[in-house]
Amino acid sequence: MAHADLQDRLTAIFRNVFDDEEIVLAPDLTAADVDGWDSLSHLRLMLNVEKAFKVKFTAAEVGRLKNVGDLESLLASKL
Amino acid sequence: MSADLYTTLAWLPPAPDDFSAQCRALAVAAPEEAGRRIRLLANHALDLNQLIRLAKSIQLARSASEGGRLKPLTGIKLAVLGNSTTDLLLPALVASAARHGVDLTCIASRYDQVMQEALDVGSEINCAKPDVVLLAIDFRGLPLRASVGNAEAAAETVKNSLAYLETVRSALRRNSGAICLMQTLAPPPETLFGSMDRVLPGTLRWLIDAFNRNLAESVAGSGDALLDVATVAETVGTTEWHCPRQWNMGKFPCAESYLPLYAEHVGRVLGALRGKSRRCLILDLDNTLWGWVIGDDGLEGIRLAQGDPTGEAHLELQRLALSLRQRGIVLAVSSKNEDETARLPFRKHPEMRLREEHIAVFQANWSDKATNIQAIARELSLGLESMVFVDDNPVERGLVRELLPEVAVPEMPQDPALYARTLAAAGYFEAIAFSPEDAQRADFYQDNARRAALERQAGDVDRYLASLNMRITFSPFDQVGRARITQLINKSNQYNLTTRRYTEMEVAAVEHDPTCFTLQVRLADAFADNGMISVVVCREAAAQTWEIDTWLMSCRVLGRRVESMVLRELLARAQLRGIRTLVGWFLPTDRNVLVVDHYRKLGFALTERNPDGSTRWILEVESAAVEPAPMLVEYSGFGSLESALA
Numbered sequence: 001m002a003h004a005d006l007q008d009r010l011t012a013i014f015r016n017v018f019d020d021e022e023i024v025l026a027p028d029l030t031a032a033d034v035d036g037w038d039s040l041s042h043l044r045l046m047l048n049v050e051k052a053f054k055v056k057f058t059a060a061e062v063g064r065l066k067n068v069g070d071l072e073s074l075l076a077s078k079l
Numbered sequence: 080m081s082a083d084l085y086t087t088l089a090w091l092p093p094a095p096d097d098f099s100a101q102c103r104a105l106a107v108a109a110p111e112e113a114g115r116r117i118r119l120l121a122n123h124a125l126d127l128n129q130l131i132r133l134a135k136s137i138q139l140a141r142s143a144s145e146g147g148r149l150k151p152l153t154g155i156k157l158a159v160l161g162n163s164t165t166d167l168l169l170p171a172l173v174a175s176a177a178r179h180g181v182d183l184t185c186i187a188s189r190y191d192q193v194m195q196e197a198l199d200v201g202s203e204i205n206c207a208k209p210d211v212v213l214l215a216i217d218f219r220g221l222p223l224r225a226s227v228g229n230a231e232a233a234a235e236t237v238k239n240s241l242a243y244l245e246t247v248r249s250a251l252r253r254n255s256g257a258i259c260l261m262q263t264l265a266p267p268p269e270t271l272f273g274s275m276d277r278v279l280p281g282t283l284r285w286l287i288d289a290f291n292r293n294l295a296e297s298v299a300g301s302g303d304a305l306l307d308v309a310t311v312a313e314t315v316g317t318t319e320w321h322c323p324r325q326w327n328m329g330k331f332p333c334a335e336s337y338l339p340l341y342a343e344h345v346g347r348v349l350g351a352l353r354g355k356s357r358r359c360l361i362l363d364l365d366n367t368l369w370g371w372v373i374g375d376d377g378l379e380g381i382r383l384a385q386g387d388p389t390g391e392a393h394l395e396l397q398r399l400a401l402s403l404r405q406r407g408i409v410l411a412v413s414s415k416n417e418d419e420t421a422r423l424p425f426r427k428h429p430e431m432r433l434r435e436e437h438i439a440v441f442q443a444n445w446s447d448k449a450t451n452i453q454a455i456a457r458e459l460s461l462g463l464e465s466m467v468f469v470d471d472n473p474v475e476r477g478l479v480r481e482l483l484p485e486v487a488v489p490e491m492p493q494d495p496a497l498y499a500r501t502l503a504a505a506g507y508f509e510a511i512a513f514s515p516e517d518a519q520r521a522d523f524y525q526d527n528a529r530r531a532a533l534e535r536q537a538g539d540v541d542r543y544l545a546s547l548n549m550r551i552t553f554s555p556f557d558q559v560g561r562a563r564i565t566q567l568i569n570k571s572n573q574y575n576l577t578t579r580r581y582t583e584m585e586v587a588a589v590e591h592d593p594t595c596f597t598l599q600v601r602l603a604d605a606f607a608d609n610g611m612i613s614v615v616v617c618r619e620a621a622a623q624t625w626e627i628d629t630w631l632m633s634c635r636v637l638g639r640r641v642e643s644m645v646l647r648e649l650l651a652r653a654q655l656r657g658i659r660t661l662v663g664w665f666l667p668t669d670r671n672v673l674v675v676d677h678y679r680k681l682g683f684a685l686t687e688r689n690p691d692g693s694t695r696w697i698l699e700v701e702s703a704a705v706e707p708a709p710m711l712v713e714y715s716g717f718g719s720l721e722s723a724l725a
Contacts, residue, residue: 016128019099019135040166043329048128051336059328 006072006079013052017045027069053079082315084497085340090489090505091124092480098123102132106139113140114149114182119484121178127171127338134170137177141184152182153353158209158257160188160196160247162220163332171342178343179350180464190330193220194243197250205254211352212257213306213345214247215332218264218287226281227271233281237289241297248303259303260348263291265312265333267321304348304511311344312337347509357487357507359461360403361452362396363470364414364421364443368433369393370495374420383430384563385610386570386633390430392495396469397432399499404437408508409459411440413451413468418443429552429559429601430610448475449482467507471495544639547604549710551641553648556590556597557716563611564599567631572670575631576663576677594619595628596652600645602636602710612636613645623659625649630663630677640708646681647705648712659700667692681705 007025014023018036031037037045046062049055049071055078065071083089095101101120108116117137125133141147148154157172159165165187176183186207188196193216196204204212221240226232248259266287270276276284291309298305312320315337322334333341350356365372370382370389384390404410410433414421421443425435435441440458442451448470456463463485470476476488489505491498556564565583572578581589589595600613612633620626627649632641653661663678675694679685682703683696 019128019132040164040329043325044127044167044335047325047335056324059324062328 003072003076006075009052010049010068010072010075013045013048017041017048025068027067027072029068030066049075055079082319084492084501084504085311085315086319086336087126088124088339088343089492090501091122092490094123094125094129098125098129099132102136105136106143108140110140110144111150113144114152117149117177118152118180121174122484122487125174125339127167127335130174130339130342131167131170133174133177137173137182141182149182152177152180153355154182154184155211155349155353156184156186156207156209157349158186158188158204158207158212158255159215160193160204160212161215161332162191162193162217162330163215164190164330165215165332167335167338168215168332168342171338172345175339175342175346176349177346179346180355181346181349181353183349191220193247197247197254200254202254205251208255209257211260211349212251212255213260214244214262216244216262217308217332218267218283221264221290223283223286223290225271225283225286228279228281230280233286233289236281236286237293240286240290241293244294245297258352260306260345261294261298261303262306263294263309265309265317265320268318304352306345306348308333308341308344311340315340344506347506348511351509351511355464356509357408357467358465359409359411359439359455359459359467360400360507361411361413361455361466361468362400363448363468363472363475364412364416364424366471366495367393367469367491367498368397368400369424369428369431373424374416378423378427379558379561381424381428383424383428384566385430386563386566389495392498394430394432395499396495396502399502401432401437403508406508406510409439409461410437411455411459412438412442413448413455413470414443415445415448416443427559430563430608432608447478449479452479452483452486467502467505469498469502471498545709547639547710549602549604549639549708550713551644551710552601552603552713552715554599554601554714554716556586556599558587558590560599560611561586561590564614567611567614567633568629571631571633572668573634573673574637575668575671576627576674577629577666578668578671579629581629589616596625596649596656598645598648600641602639602641609633609636613641615645615649617649617661619658620662623657624662625653625658625660626662627664634673639710642677642681643705643708644710644712646703647707650700650703650705653700661698661700661703663696663698665694665696 011023011025014025015021018034018041020035023034031042046057050057053075055075061074065074105113105116117140120133141149155176159169169185169187172185173183186204186209188204196202199205222243223240224236226236244261251257251259264287266284270284271282272279276282277288279285295305312333320333320337325331325334362368370393371380373381382389383393400410422435422441424431425433440455442455452466452468456466463483466486468479468486468488469491471491479486480488487507489501492501554560561583565581565586568586569580589597596617598615599611602609602612612635614629614631615627616629617625618628649661663683665675665678678696682705683698685694686697687695
């Protein structure tokens with residue numbers, strides 16, 4: 001999957017989960033930058049990504065993520 | 080078939096494309112409009128993200144409304160106490176309750192603080208004076224220590240867990256006055272031994288089973304209500320329900336994908352507590368109650384027979400409707416048809432389960448269905464929000480949803496085999512109480528109790544048979560039965576003496592052949608109508624002699640002595656027609672060894688045994704005597720001479 005395509009789909013998921021149509025993804029975007037991105041919505045975000053891309057993350061993988069760039073690399077490694 | 084029906088709430092129409100925009104619009108809707116629109120929006124198949132979004136809008140609309148009320152929704156204050164995280168559950172509950180006419184406000188206990196919150200008079204929960212407390216406790220939240228193989232310790236463990244909950248319940252009742260909604264436990268899929276887990280006292284499976292049964296008993300008549308999480312989880316699969324990964328990461332009460340289903344079930348019970356459950360089931364006819372179209376295909380053409388897969392699918396829906404009626408749900412019909420035509424199957428079709436007497440209002444005309452449903456509601460003095468409308472036609476469903484949004488209109492699957500399941504899955508008729516006043520309901524339970532009692536007396540076959548209240552019906556072949564007769568002739572392998580196959584044309588020819596005598600046999604009993612279960616064709620092979628060309632029976636009525644009754648009937652008919660001898664053949668196949676001794680058992684004498692294994696038997700009509708079996712005999716369709724018997 002092309003990187004742009006992956007980012008588009010991820011953006012749609014972020015906007016859906018955080019109910020915010022303004023979110024723009026960047027590799028260095030972190031939880032601190034997004035309103036409502038707490039540990040619980042992080043988990044929801046991961047579950048939504050899993051469902052949309054038909055992949056599974058382990059708890060350890062989820063725990064290691066620091067920013068959107070990490071998520072994109074992790075996801076790309078599973079596709 | 081998959082669990083998707085349940086997981087995706089597939090009986091609800093999909094959310095509109097502009098769902099998010101509609102949610103946002105709610106916050107600025109006129110206060111008197113907001114409640115109604117919230118309920119309409121909630122009545123879609125919403126996923127967790129959508130439920131959370133709607134819940135947010137509900138909260139905004141509530142703060143904008145007068146006195147924080149969202150009329151016409153009924154307010155309930157719910158407290159959730161449990162051993163899982165409730166952050167995702169609460170918004171799902173708020174939005175799902177709106178689907179059932181409830182304006183829900185929620186408070187949650189701190190994580191895993193059940194006992195403290197209940198016992199402390201000044202706790203947040205008790206101070207909030209909730210109307211209902213949901214005790215969302217799963218198997219991990221109770222002292223269910225395994226004591227494998229130790230029956231005494233196992234019983235003690237179950238008792239302790241129930242006592243723990245009882246303490247919580249009575250404390251909550253005392254301190255807050257709330258009704259408790261108690262959950263059964265969904266068993267985890269992991270076993271210790273395997274199947275033996277259910278046998279061996281003290282395994283987790285055994286403890287959970289015993290706990291669930293006792294919990295249900297403790298709820299009956301207590302004023303509290305039960306949420307049967309175990310059944311919901313088993314329906315979708317406990318391996319899906321319990322996700323170890325999600326439990327470890329987030330302590331969700333069930334896997335995230337099932338939160339909408341879980342919340343839907345809570346919503347149903349809350350709705351039932353406030354009298355919001357539906358009361359009337361309105362049914363379409365063509366391709367809903369039966370297959371095909373009565374107006375085009377006629378009584379003989381519609382699909383309704385036992386043994387025909389399409390017919391059985393529609394019969395299953397009839398069966399469900401009849402069961403609902405027996406527990407007090409009113410049935411009505413709305414069909415685009417001539418009235419006489421539409422009533423014909425109810426009056427004349429032998430396989431129909433629903434009869435006119437079961438239908439409270441029968442609307443068959445050419446008006447649109449919305450008008451008809453309004454007329455039904457008026458006639459029954461029930462509100463539109465009490466109605467459920469089932470129709471296979473998406474156009475009719477769309478029209479009723481559009482014009483009468485208060486009526487529940489389940490999405491129906493393509494395959495009629497799933498009609499009954501879909502209607503049942505929608506849970507429109509959830510109840511929390513059960514009044515014994517309804518005589519039919521009492522009958523229903525009486526039947527079950529009697530069946531259980533009978534099973535205990537196994538061994539006393541005759542008494543059992545007598546208690547079945549069997550009713551056998553004899554008719555000659557006719558047009559209505561022809562399709563099923565042909566089907567039995569071509570499908571029956573085991574209880575079939577000659578295995579001769581005939582086409583529908585040939586069956587029709589036999590009907591009119593004066594040298595032939597035919598029987599179609601139906602059997603009903605206290606528990607079920609088995610439909611047509613036996614077929615016989617006799618031909619006048621020689622003077623005063625009937626040769627039994629075909630004798631077959633459905634194996635589902637084996638052991639009921641139906642064959643004796645059929646022979647009694649043959650003998651009586653033979654006598655009426657001056658026949659002196661019956662000749663029977665057994666033609667062996669690789670499937671019909673079951674009937675190798677059929678004629679011997681019935682008192683026939685063997686006259687011929689051939690190298691191919693076939694045998695020929697005779698019985699003199701004059702001297703034959705067959706003990707009657709305990710069943711009531713009925714006749715239909717015989718000519719005037721033959722009616723002498725009836």
